[in-house]
Amino acid sequence: MNHPDGSASFAGLRLPAEVLRTLSALGVREPFPIQAATLPDSLEGRDVLGRGRTGSGKTLAFGLPLLTRTAGRRAAPKQPLALVLVPTRELAQQVTQDLAPYAEALRLRMTTVVGGLSIGRQTAALRQGAEVVVATPGRLHDLIERNACRLGSVRITVLDEADQMCDMGFLPQVTDALDQVHPDGQRMLFSATLDRDVDKLVGRYLHDPVVHSVDPPAGAVTTMEHHVLVVHGPDRYAVVTEIAARDGRVLLFLDTKHAVDQLTRHLRASGVPAGALHGGKSQPQRTRTLAQFKDGGITVLVATGVAARGLHIDDLDLVVNVDPPADPKDYVHRAGRTARAGASGSVVTLVTAGARRETSRMMAEAGVEAAVTKVRSGEAELSRITGARTPSGTPLDGGPAAPRPKNTNAPFRGLGTSKGASRGTGDKSRKAGEARKLAEARKAALVRRNG
Structure with a gap:
């Protein structure tokens, strides 16, 4: 296992002149550690297993050798020469x-194959010929069928994100795709978290792979701060609202689509x-929302875990786990949306007192040590950590202003309240209402009888 210092230069890695000129034109001067570590082996055609934290430059680490080794060849219709499999549409587009500037410099045709967009257009692009295909497994399967x-x-x-590709939903x-590619081809697996799950694919499909693990885990990234904010359950909604109203962008993670909406x-x-x-959003909606977040049209992105991978936003300095992830790998990937490529950032996780122990265990498994602080909405300590402030209260889409959450409110669905608990509360309320209506009906009938 290698741990290079990243001091090598791209010029010394035997990359084509067209690639070197493009790197220079884009201001990419020196390789990141994951690139310096893996490029010599991947350019030789060896199978590679690479781990580097999110934002560490993995895309160029696998993309430059893939494009370099494909250059000069021409794909027949429907028969790509290189394939990148990713778990999400956003990551595919990213x-x-x-890679597009480097592919263009090498005169290679790329096409993206993802769900939510016209399968007819993707079919046409493949029929015309594409040397490189970037795909999500589901849509690629549909096109093969x-x-x-x-x-x-x-x-x-x-x-890419090989650990997630080992989840049963993808595997x-x-x-099936790996069984169909050329048996003597090169395979590269990259992720921020490589664990035993990946062994299923390594043992079956990689031939004598070289392993490179560079960069510290999330908990050791010196430019990333971790905070656990212990909140009173009914006050959680107000806390989240004030954090969202901060001056600057913020990414909020919740568990369910309903809660996000x-x-x-x-x-x-x-x-x-x-x-x-x-x-649950259409791909054009997702693409438009991401573009608005990147260009400042919106300052808050409220998302499920779909945004935990493949999302790169410049100057995103705060990520908030409104619903704490249960899996330490999910924490690492969510956290990786900030403090990318040497920038600084903070990751805040909201918990109630009752959930604190479980969350602490999860974060310990992720290798994270977090500062723990009890906060209430409107407090200076909340503002100090997150930049929270009181929102304007002026609706953006017309209609009445939202009432300011009070500490006496019931917990907001999705903000630390399990779906089961929410349904249970609703069932109890509904049953109580039905019992009340039944009692009133009986009383009315008794009055009519006596009247």
Whole structure:
């Protein structure tokens, strides 16, 4: 396992002149550690297993050798020569955008194959010929089933976020694709978190892989601060609203689509420019919301875990786990949306007193030591840590202003309240209402009888 200092230069890595000129034109001067570590082996055609934290430059680490080793070849219709598999649409688009200048310099055709967009257009692009395909497993599977794509000519295959690709939801389609690519081709697996789950793919598909693990885990990144804010349950909604109203961008993570939509509506009614991102949105909606967040049209992105990977936003200095993740790997990937490429940032996790122990255990497994602080809405300590402030209260979409949350409110659905608990509370209220109506009906009938 290598731990290079990243002192090598791109010029010394035998990259094509076209690539070196493009790197220089884009202001990319020196390779990041994960790039310096893996490029010599990947350019030689060896199978590579690479771990580098989010924002560490993994896309160029696998993308430059993939493009370099494919350059000069021409794909037949429906038969790509190189394949990058990723778990989310956002990551697919990010990878394509990052590699496009280098592909263009090498005269390679790239196409992105993801759900939520026209399968007809993707079929047409493959029919015209594309040397490099960046795909999510589900849509690639659909195209293969339609005989619109054949993988037998693929000589280089990359799995980005390889650990997530081992989840049972992805694994059958991933292994199906790997079974179809050229058996003697090169395979590269990259992720911020490589663990035993990845062994399923390594043992079956990689031949004598070299392993490179560089960069510290999330908990050791000196430019990233971690905070656990212990909040009173009914006050949590007010705390989140004040954090969202800060001066600067913030990414809020919640567990469910319903909770994301509900919080987004509340924030906009409170005068906070927020947008929602989750799997229930159409791809054009998701793309538009991300673009607005990147260009400052909205300052708050409220999202499910779909935004935990493949999302790169410059100058994003605060990530808030409104609902704490249960899995330490999810924490690492959520945290990785900030403090990218040497920048600084903070990760804040909100917990109630009752959930504190469970969250502390999860963070310890993620290798994170966090400062723990009890806070209430409106307090100076909350503002000091997060920049929280009182929202304007002027609705952004018309309609009445959202009422300011009070500490006596019931906990907001999705903000630390389990779905089961929410349903239970609703069931109790509904049953109580039905019993009340039944009693009133009986009383009315008795009055009529006696009257």
